[in-house]
Amino acid sequence: MTTPIMHETKTHGKLSFPYAVYRGVVPEYICSYPLHWHDEMEIIYVTDGTGIITAQTDRHILNAGDMIILLPQVVHSIEQLDSMPMEYFNILFQFSLLESSISGGCYEKYFKPLYEHTRTIAPYLPAQSPLNRLLLPYIRNLIENRRQKEEAYALMIKSNLFAIMHHLNQHCEQTSEAWLSLHGTYDKLKKLLSYVQANYDKPISIDQAAAICGFSSSHFMKLFKELTGRTFIQYLKDFRLEIAAGQLANGTQKIIEAAENAGFNNHSYFTRSFIEKYGVSPSEYQKEHQKGRVSCS
Numbered sequence: 036m037t038t039p040i041m042h043e044t045k046t047h048g049k050l051s052f053p054y055a056v057y058r059g060v061v062p063e064y065i066c067s068y069p070l071h072w073h074d075e076m077e078i079i080y081v082t083d084g085t086g087i088i089t090a091q092t093d094r095h096i097l098n099a100g101d102m103i104i105l106l107p108q109v110v111h112s113i114e115q116l117d118s119m120p121m122e123y124f125n126i127l128f129q130f131s132l133l134e135s136s137i138s139g140g141c142y143e144k145y146f147k148p149l150y151e152h153t154r155t156i157a158p159y160l161p162a163q164s165p166l167n168r169l170l171l172p173y174i175r176n177l178i179e180n181r182r183q184k185e186e187a188y189a190l191m192i193k194s195n196l197f198a199i200m201h202h203l204n205q206h207c208e209q210t211s212e213a214w215l216s217l218h219g220t221y222d223k224l225k226k227l228l229s230y231v232q233a234n235y236d237k238p239i240s241i242d243q244a245a246a247i248c249g250f251s252s253s254h255f256m257k258l259f260k261e262l263t264g265r266t267f268i269q270y271l272k273d274f275r276l277e278i279a280a281g282q283l284a285n286g287t288q289k290i291i292e293a294a295e296n297a298g299f300n301n302h303s304y305f306t307r308s309f310i311e312k313y314g315v316s317p318s319e320y321q322k323e324h325q326k327g328r329v330s331c332s
């Protein structure tokens with residue numbers, strides 16, 4: 036397993052056509068996708084099952100037919116709910132696909148406010164909500180034609196995305212000062228998430244983490260829990276466990292090696308923590324994956 040990327044910088048699709056549709060299944064492909072962000076607009080549409088998607092501080096339980104709208108740079112995560120699976124599609128695109136010049140009229144009026152978060156939209160759209168029903172025909176069309184060649188379907192793709200953005204702009208609103216302040220705080224938190232990505236196998240203290248964010252230790256601990264729903268120690272442990280689980284699932288590492296590579300020097304603590312998170316021992320987890328079964332409960 037490669038280390039989860041906190042700030043995705045790869046181009047989804049092509050540089051000349053920055054757009055992509057992906058199918059995801061939790062836990063078939065991943066058990067969870069930790070906190071991360073990217074420059075693309077993203078729409079997640081759940082087609083089957085149930086799962087959890089967190090956008091900034093809001094934790095949403097999604098069922099079949101539900102959607103999440105994620106503006107560029109919004110910190111979010113995907114995880115399994117208990118032992119239930121979830122199938123979903125991600126639609127990602129850059130605003131430059133629809134307006135090549137940042138000085139263009141569409142970009143200035145419709146896209147820039149969403150990119151810079153001076154205007155925003157409630158991310159969670161339940162299956163029966165009016166905006167969900169408005170967007171659904173365009174989203175289904177993009178999903179159903181996701182394997183078609185760009186050269187032949189470029190106009191269809193753009194027309195659907197323009198329609199989606201039209202409806203979103205009709206329902207967006209001025210961003211509150213409180214939300215802008217929260218977004219600024221997340222910008223500081225992103226520095227820490229990137230640091231964890233690069234240094235998860237090394238000791239990281241609360242004081243270090245707080246200093247990276249520019250907060251006092253006490254303020255940091257309170258703020259991190261409010262923003263992520265768990266303590267930094269728990270977040271770091273879960274991140275390391277996901278790294279170890281990925282290596283075990285790939286069958287490339289022995290259990291002791293996977294634990295040490297992920298930053299666990301106490302093997303008994305690693306085993307206890309692993310069982311607590313995944314419901315099985317590291318050896319059982321590895322055997323299940325070798326047989327083609329996945330458990331993330």
